Amino acid sequence: MSYEEDLRRLKNISCEEQINFSCSSCRKEYQSNGAIKYCARCQEYLFIPCMEDTDDLSTQIPEKRQAHDSIHTLNSKMAEDSSRIKGIANERPRSECSVWTCSVNVPVISTVGCTENQSPEGNSVGKYNETTDQVERTMQLMEQAVRELQQAEKRHKDHLDELNQMKKNCLRKIQRFRTEVNETIERLEQAAIAELENTFQEIDKVLHDKLSKIQETLNILRKSNEDVKQDISQNVDSESLCEDVFKTAEPFLTEPDIKHELVFINNTKLLEILQSFHSFGFCEYQEKQDLYHIQSMETKTIRHENDKEDCSIHSCCFIDPGDILLADYKNKNIKVLDGAVYKVKDVLSLNRYPLSVCRVSNTEAAVALAETRHFGSDNCIQFVSTERKLVPTRSIRLEHCCTGISVIRNQLFVSNERKRLFVYNLQGELQTTVHLDQFGNEIFSKSYAITENDNGKMVHVTDLNKGLITLDKEGKLLWKYSGPKIKMAWGVCTDGKGNIFVSGGNSSNVVQIGPGGNYLGEVVSEAHSIKDPQAICFDEKKSRLFVTRYNCNSVYIFSVL
Known part of the structure; x- marks a missing residue:
């Protein structure tokens, strides 16, 4: 060269x-x-x-x-x-x-x-250059790996610090729960003491009244005895006087000895319930849940040409293949909103007022119907085929009000806007009724919407007065949320990851609750001008939250992350 x-x-x-x-x-x-x-x-x-x-x-x-x-x-x-x-x-x-x-x-x-x-x-120099380039590239990769490992080391150290803080938070939560349990036990103890005092006072009064009468009769008898002695000394016949005194004293003389005792009988059922638990709760190392944030919002019209009144969607749910089923209470119909273009593509008119809808299977849904607008007792569950068009099939008649329904593990959960939650099989046979917690307290005040979480392991029920109530699959109370941020809890749905969304009818918002019942924040607030929100449902695939309002012909669609 x-x-x-x-x-x-x-x-x-x-x-x-x-x-x-x-x-x-x-x-x-x-x-x-x-x-x-x-x-x-x-x-x-x-x-x-x-x-x-x-x-x-x-x-x-x-x-x-x-x-x-x-x-x-x-x-x-x-x-x-x-x-x-x-x-x-x-x-x-x-x-x-x-x-x-x-x-x-x-x-x-x-x-x-x-x-x-x-x-x-020559070849020697070329090979030397190539080897040196490879070494240099290797060194660069190693340096990059060192930097990344250092970052990973820092993340893990930070997470260890966070883990220690999480442990402290859990300990504080356990202690707070212990305080609540102690307060509950203290309340039960005070109630038992008060009941004992009331019983004691009643018995004590009766015994004191009898004692007073005995003492009064005894005094009469003593006086009569003195009178008789005086009459005898004066040769006066006092037989009639003695007979009257004996008649007064006779009930007390013939009364049997008191063999009663005041005892306290333990509530063994309460003790058995407490002993049935192995701890105050359970600990999980779960994925950290963050508050969803709205990326965009759009509205779609849901009024049909045959509707005579403004829409009032009381309930909604997803059906296959990604469409949304809406229960229009005021127009007495249910509608299918196309999940791709968000237009009403099918309507089924009903002879009653639809209060709630839920998915039963890939080709079937259920609708809770009320005879009157005032939620009378003559109600039924109407099953509807959703395969091609909405077609009514069989029905189940109920003797109680029915405001919310959800099919969970082949069981039909029904709320009644009162203090009950009913569980039926899909043939309409009552399986159980849920209304009391483990301590005998009423769980509900006005039970309303129902949904499941974690593949049916948990059941979430909104209560118009008590907020969000969560039960296990057996109907036992797990936790409640009734914070000041949610007023008149109406609709409820989940994101498939454990998070729960609850709409507040009077607070004009949608809040997010974590899997353990911790409040995460408002997803939809008053700033979004969604007054009187009612039904909500969540599209897990597209990460979209659907919200309806009272007397509103639109559905609000929020894209969230």
Whole structure:
């Protein structure tokens, strides 16, 4: 390769190709000296003393001396342009691993004892460059890995600190719950003491009344005895007087001995309930739940051409294949809103007022119907085929009000806007009724909407007065939420990850509750101008929250993250 070609290559070389060379002869002697020359014939990099040894050898060997002389001309020519080469190199980032510039700024391309067609561009140099590039890339990857591991180390240390704080928070929560349990036990104890006191006072009064009468009769008897003695001394017949006194005293004389006792009988059922639990609750290391934030909002019209009044959607749910079923209470119909374009594509008129809808299977839904607007007792559950068009099929008649329904694990849960939650099988046979907690207290005041969570392990029920109530699949109370941020809890739905959404009819918002009943915040607030929200449902695939309002012909669709 010619000098000009070497020069052109020098101009175009990138900093990634720059390396330092060490003397090959010195390495053999376990020394480390930088090379300034390359002998193409010997294929070695040489330091100054080693280069002089090679020059001395070349004086003894004519062929080698001739080769050195020819290369000397090339080196001289390169030296003349070294300043120009240095200027070119300085235009690029400097690096200690430069192939073409060493610590003394002498081009390593200079050769000793080689011919013009032999150059550092030979196989040895190419392989050295390639190896060095690989090492450099490996070092870069290792440095990047170190940085990432350091970041991971910091994250884990931070999370360990957070974990300790979480433990402290859980301990405080356990202690608060213990305080609540203690307060409940204290209340029960005070109630038992009050009942004891009332019973004691009643018995005590009766006994004191009898004692007073006995004492009064005794005094009469004593006085009569004195009178009789006086009459006898005066020869007066006092037989009639004695008979009257005996009649007064006779009930007390014939009364049997008191064999009653005041005792306290323990509520063994309460003790059994407490003993049935192995702890105050349960601990889970679950995915951290964050508050959803609204990304966008849009409204879609849901009024049908045959509707005679403004829509009032009391309930909604998703049916296959992603459509939304709406219960229009005022227009006495149910509607299917297309899940792709959000337009009403089917309507089924009913002879009663629909209060709640739920999905039963891929091809079936259920509708809770009320005979009158005032939620009379003559109600029924109407099953509807959703396969192609809405078609009514069978029905179940109920003898109680029915404001909310949900099918959970092939069981039909029904609320009655009162203090009951009924559980039927899908044939309409009553299985159980839920109304008392483990301590005998009423769970509900006005039970309303129902949904499931965690594949049916939990049942969420809104209560117009008590907020959100959560039961296990057996109907036992797990927790309640009734904070000030939710007023008149109406609709309820979940996101499939444990979070619960609750609409507040009087607070004009939709709040998010965590899986453990902790309040996370408002997703929809009064600032969004959603007054009197009612039914809500959540599209897990598209992460969209659907909200309806009282007397409103639109549905509000919030994209959330």
